[in-house]
Amino acid sequence: xxxxxxxxxxxxxxxxxxxxxFLVRQRxxxxxxxxxxxxxxxxxxxxxxxxxxxxxxxxxxxVYYAPAFLLLVGIMFxxxxxxxxxxxxxxxxxxxxxxAQEIALLKGKLEELTARREPSG
Amino acid sequence: MSSAESRVCIIVPAYNEEVNIRxxxxxxxxxxxxxxxxxxxxxxEDGTExxxxxLGQTVLNLPVNLGIGGAVQTGLKFARDNGYDIAVQFDGDGxxxxxxxxxxxxxxxxxxxxxxxxxxxxxxxxxxxxxxRRLGISVFRFVNSLMVGSRxxxxxxxxxxxxxxxxxxxxxxxxxxxxxxxxVIELHRNRFSIMEVPVVMRExxxxxxxxxxxxxxxxxxKVLLGIMIAFSRKPIPREEPEDG
Numbered sequence: 001x002x003x004x005x006x007x008x009x010x011x012x013x014x015x016x017x018x019x020x021x022f023l024v025r026q027r028x029x030x031x032x033x034x035x036x037x038x039x040x041x042x043x044x045x046x047x048x049x050x051x052x053x054x055x056x057x058x059x060x061x062x063v064y065y066a067p068a069f070l071l072l073v074g075i076m077f078x079x080x081x082x083x084x085x086x087x088x089x090x091x092x093x094x095x096x097x098x099x100a101q102e103i104a105l106l107k108g109k110l111e112e113l114t115a116r117r118e119p120s121g
Numbered sequence: 122m123s124s125a126e127s128r129v130c131i132i133v134p135a136y137n138e139e140v141n142i143r144x145x146x147x148x149x150x151x152x153x154x155x156x157x158x159x160x161x162x163x164x165x166e167d168g169t170e171x172x173x174x175x176l177g178q179t180v181l182n183l184p185v186n187l188g189i190g191g192a193v194q195t196g197l198k199f200a201r202d203n204g205y206d207i208a209v210q211f212d213g214d215g216x217x218x219x220x221x222x223x224x225x226x227x228x229x230x231x232x233x234x235x236x237x238x239x240x241x242x243x244x245x246x247x248x249x250x251x252x253x254r255r256l257g258i259s260v261f262r263f264v265n266s267l268m269v270g271s272r273x274x275x276x277x278x279x280x281x282x283x284x285x286x287x288x289x290x291x292x293x294x295x296x297x298x299x300x301x302x303x304x305v306i307e308l309h310r311n312r313f314s315i316m317e318v319p320v321v322m323r324e325x326x327x328x329x330x331x332x333x334x335x336x337x338x339x340x341x342x343k344v345l346l347g348i349m350i351a352f353s354r355k356p357i358p359r360e361e362p363e364d365g
Contacts (some may be wrong), residue, residue, distance in 0.1 A: 097187055097297070101195040104161070104181040105202065112179075 009048040013041040040077065127230055129156040130205040131222070132196030134189055135213030139168040145215050146176045152219035159199055160213065161192040169213075189279070190300035194292065197283070201292040208288050210281045217280045221320040225282040234316035235287045236308055238273070239280035243319030253337045261302045264345065268352050269309045274317060276302040286359070287313050294357065299344050306351040311359075 020037045023029035047054050047070065058066030131149055135142050142160065149158055160173045164186040173180040181195055193210055200208040207229050211217050217239070225237045242262075261276040279301055283291065290311060296303035308315060 096185070097191050100183050100185050100187055101191065101198055104183045104195050105199060108179060108181045108199070 006048050010045055013044045016041045127206040129207045130200040131156050131158045131209045131211050133160045133211050133213045134192035135160050135169050136163040137165045137167045138213040139172050141215040142169055142172050142213050145213055146178055148219040159196055161195045163192040188298055190295055190297040194295040197288055197292040201289050208283045212279050216322045224318050228316050229282045229284045235284050235313040236315045237282040238278050238317045239320035240275035240317040241322055242274040257341055265305055273305055276305050299340050302344050303347040303351050306348050311356045
């Protein structure tokens with residue numbers, strides 16, 4: 001039953017969930033990103049409580065050592081998350097660029113208009 | 122349409138060019154007082170902006186450093202928004218010569234091409250670059266010529282002229298970091314006609330080239346990848362021409 005590692009895993013997962021909820025409440029993390037963390041943590045809790053599940057899935061996909069499968073899924077999850085972040089950054093870079101260009105153009109126009117209104121100064 | 126009737130905007134991207142920008146603008150004004158000059162100050166930390174203002178020219182200050190691609194595109198957006206017929210891209214570091222502008226805008230004015238590239242390689246043997254630079258230029262020449270289906274000799278030249286259609290296209294889509302070779306492909310894929318005319322460029326008069334030794338390897342890989350991806354993209358539907 002309750003081995004130390006189980007308790008550790010469950011505690012860590014709950015802490016992650018709490019941290020994520022805290023960050024969303026502080027408006028430091030958007031809801032759309034918190035969902036994925038909560039799902040990830042909840043599935044870790046499920047695996048920690050129901051230890052047989054991992055073996056069942058391991059058998060299903062034909063992995064001899066079931067925890068290795070969990071590790072694989074975890075790494076893939078991390079890599080996909082990383083890719084997703086790069087997509088988000090790329091979008092932001094593009095938006096940032098467009099806004100910077102817009103600002104430069106607007107400032108130029110503003111200067112021109114001001115100069116036209118006050119020809120002396 | 123003649124040169125006198127066309128409204129021409131000269132786009133000068135500049136990043137920390139307080140030394141070079143003054144002679145560049147003076148050169149442009151001497152040769153073409155009738156053209157609009159717009160300097161895109163890419164968040165310079167020196168007196169670039171002041172130098173341009175002292176010469177009474179328009180300067181657009183980017184609030185953050187966007188790199189050459191973002192700066193040139195700002196100028197293209199300016200040209201589009203203000204209804205210029207032709208935009209000329211002209212480096213702020215003094216390597217292009219204003220006297221050659223006539224040569225690169227003439228085919229655009231005559232409707233012979235949408236885009237004209239001022240090429241260092243059509244006139245024999247005036248270009249001396251470092252080995253890595255010449256290697257890069259040869260690789261782009263090979264790859265781009267293969268993809269465009271005709272020889273484009275000087276893919277890294279930043280001395281270019283665009284007509285209205287090309288301006289509005291590039292105002293929407295312009296590659297960012299090392300944009301010149303990739304822009305050739307984007308333009309070709311979207312059925313713009315590209316022409317090269319021979320020009321002579323100066324050796325750099327001050328400052329350093331934007332690409333260092335280690336940068337050139339990254340530059341090559343990045344641009345080659347960009348070219349391949351640009352080639353694989355579907356053409357983008359053109360905007361309806363606006364009248365008035």
